[in-house]
Amino acid sequence: MSDSASIMPEHPPVTDWVNDFDHTDPAWTENPFPIWEKLRAASPVVHTERFLGCYMPTTYQAVKEISYDTDHFSSRRVIVRDVRPDITARAPPITSDPPEHKPAKQLLLPPFTPDAMKKLEPRVRAICNELIDEFIADGGCDAAARYTKHIPVRAIAHMLGIPEKDSDLFIKWIHGILELGIKDDNALMGAVREMTGYFIGHIEQRRKNPTDDLISTLMNARDKDGQPLADEHVLGSLRLLLIAGIDTTWSAIGSSLWHLAKTPSDRERLVKEPELMPLAVEELLRAYSPVTMAREVMKETTISGCPVKPGNMVLLSFPAANRDPAMFPDADKVVIDRKENRHAAFGLGIHRCVGSNLARMEMTVAIEEWLKRIPDFRLDPAGKVTWSEGTVRGPRQLPVLFGKAR
Amino acid sequence: MAGKLKIRVDQDKCQGHARCKSLAPELFDLDEFGNAHEVGDGSVPAGLEDKAYLAQSNCPEIAIEVTEE
Numbered sequence: 001m002s003d004s005a006s007i008m009p010e011h012p013p014v015t016d017w018v019n020d021f022d023h024t025d026p027a028w029t030e031n032p033f034p035i036w037e038k039l040r041a042a043s044p045v046v047h048t049e050r051f052l053g054c055y056m057p058t059t060y061q062a063v064k065e066i067s068y069d070t071d072h073f074s075s076r077r078v079i080v081r082d083v084r085p086d087i088t089a090r091a092p093p094i095t096s097d098p099p100e101h102k103p104a105k106q107l108l109l110p111p112f113t114p115d116a117m118k119k120l121e122p123r124v125r126a127i128c129n130e131l132i133d134e135f136i137a138d139g140g141c142d143a144a145a146r147y148t149k150h151i152p153v154r155a156i157a158h159m160l161g162i163p164e165k166d167s168d169l170f171i172k173w174i175h176g177i178l179e180l181g182i183k184d185d186n187a188l189m190g191a192v193r194e195m196t197g198y199f200i201g202h203i204e205q206r207r208k209n210p211t212d213d214l215i216s217t218l219m220n221a222r223d224k225d226g227q228p229l230a231d232e233h234v235l236g237s238l239r240l241l242l243i244a245g246i247d248t249t250w251s252a253i254g255s256s257l258w259h260l261a262k263t264p265s266d267r268e269r270l271v272k273e274p275e276l277m278p279l280a281v282e283e284l285l286r287a288y289s290p291v292t293m294a295r296e297v298m299k300e301t302t303i304s305g306c307p308v309k310p311g312n313m314v315l316l317s318f319p320a321a322n323r324d325p326a327m328f329p330d331a332d333k334v335v336i337d338r339k340e341n342r343h344a345a346f347g348l349g350i351h352r353c354v355g356s357n358l359a360r361m362e363m364t365v366a367i368e369e370w371l372k373r374i375p376d377f378r379l380d381p382a383g384k385v386t387w388s389e390g391t392v393r394g395p396r397q398l399p400v401l402f403g404k405a406r
Numbered sequence: 407m408a409g410k411l412k413i414r415v416d417q418d419k420c421q422g423h424a425r426c427k428s429l430a431p432e433l434f435d436l437d438e439f440g441n442a443h444e445v446g447d448g449s450v451p452a453g454l455e456d457k458a459y460l461a462q463s464n465c466p467e468i469a470i471e472v473t474e475e
Binding site: 106109110112113114115278282339340341342343344346348349350352356357360 | 423
């Protein structure tokens with residue numbers, strides 16, 4: 001439930017991007033790439049008074065410096081918002097700093113290795129085909145609403161051992177936290193409360209009847225002193241996995257299909273040369289990285305020669321870093337077989353996305369299965385592609401028509 | 407004729423992106439946490455030199471060293 005008192009005032013439209021940027025402005029949501037180019041040309045680090053004060057590194061180098069500097073930059077807040085309330089709902093390890101970070105992360109790594117993902121892959125292929133079966137006879141579909149949205153949520157539900165049919169509930173919470181929550185604190189807290197209640201129920205069930213899923217793995221984990229994790233830690237990590245595992249990959253798959261819908265040459269190449277998929281997935285991750293993170297400045301320092309002061313947040317835009325021409329030749333072009341590609345879509349340093357192998361597997365499988373069944377498709381000229389706002393960018397409506405244009 | 411190549415993954419830098427394992431599975435292995443290390447003593451068998459350099463040039467953490475013996 002949210003009431004109007006919790007909603008921050010509307011943001012005025014941005015006219016001076018360099019000194020007053022806003023990642024929730026409609027122009028940014030629609031097409032952020034020229035904005036990032038403008039900011040990068042102005043300075044490696046720009047600042048806005050919005051969001052109670054926030055920096056943005058605009059180059060790959062500046063993003064990297066901040067990612068590696070856990071001394072001056074804390075992860076305790078990972079979303080840039082209008083408000084900075086007291087920290088209550090932690091989600092280790094993403095909101096952890098050293099030294100707490102490493103043990104919390106180590107716990108989550110083994111279930112997400114590439115080998116573990118190979119075991120999950122057949123289920124994901126089946127999910128993709130079940131979804132395609134539902135719309136392939138229709139001649140077209142909203143690929144975001146009917147396909148990309150459902151793949152990651154079902155896969156992570158499968159891993160956690162919670163019902164895939166509860167997917168709509170998870171998607172609602174994530175929308176409350178990652179989109180509405182930037183400007184509406186009640187929407188965020190309401191979603192966190194509901195999610196916590198949901199997981200407490202599943203934890204209780206497993207105390208009576210243990211299972212072999214990821215929830216039980218966390219419940220059975222022991223710290224270095226042999227003690228089980230506090231319930232709050234287990235709940236925090238479960239919140240993280242659900243939040244981070246869903247609209248991120250939904251967005252990555254959606255942007256990939258959007259690109260392929262409007263780029264027949266790349267689509268045809270992937271159909272003819274499926275062995276290019278690993279390079280293609282990395283390039284699509286680079287060009288359309290969905291996830292922007294945040295840090296909080298704890299101590300004064302300089303980044304790429306620019307002074308950075310405590311009290312401010314940092315919008316840590318891996319997507320902008322990945323479009324830096326100083327790092328990537330032809331940074332604004334999708335080069336589907338790009339050979340050298342040190343992209344930072346999954347972050348750099350200790351907070352490297354724990355689910356990166358899951359995301360890559362889901363993207364690969366989702367694109368492969370789509371292309372097997374629907375090798376030709378195009379954007380529906382009568383429809384409109386819309387993009388999510390804020391922290392995770394990807395298409396939320398993606399109307400496409402199947403077959404070649406006549 | 408170039409000398410034999412040797413690879414090494416810097417364990418302090420590797421963050422488990424696993425790009426090397428994906429591009430050159432003959433040369434890299436992952437531990438139970440998904441962090442990479444070189445196979446055997448890191449000697450690159452003849453014919454796999456390009457893969458060693460490909461893995462190196464895709465590591466986001468610049469954690470892979472390739473040296474000529």
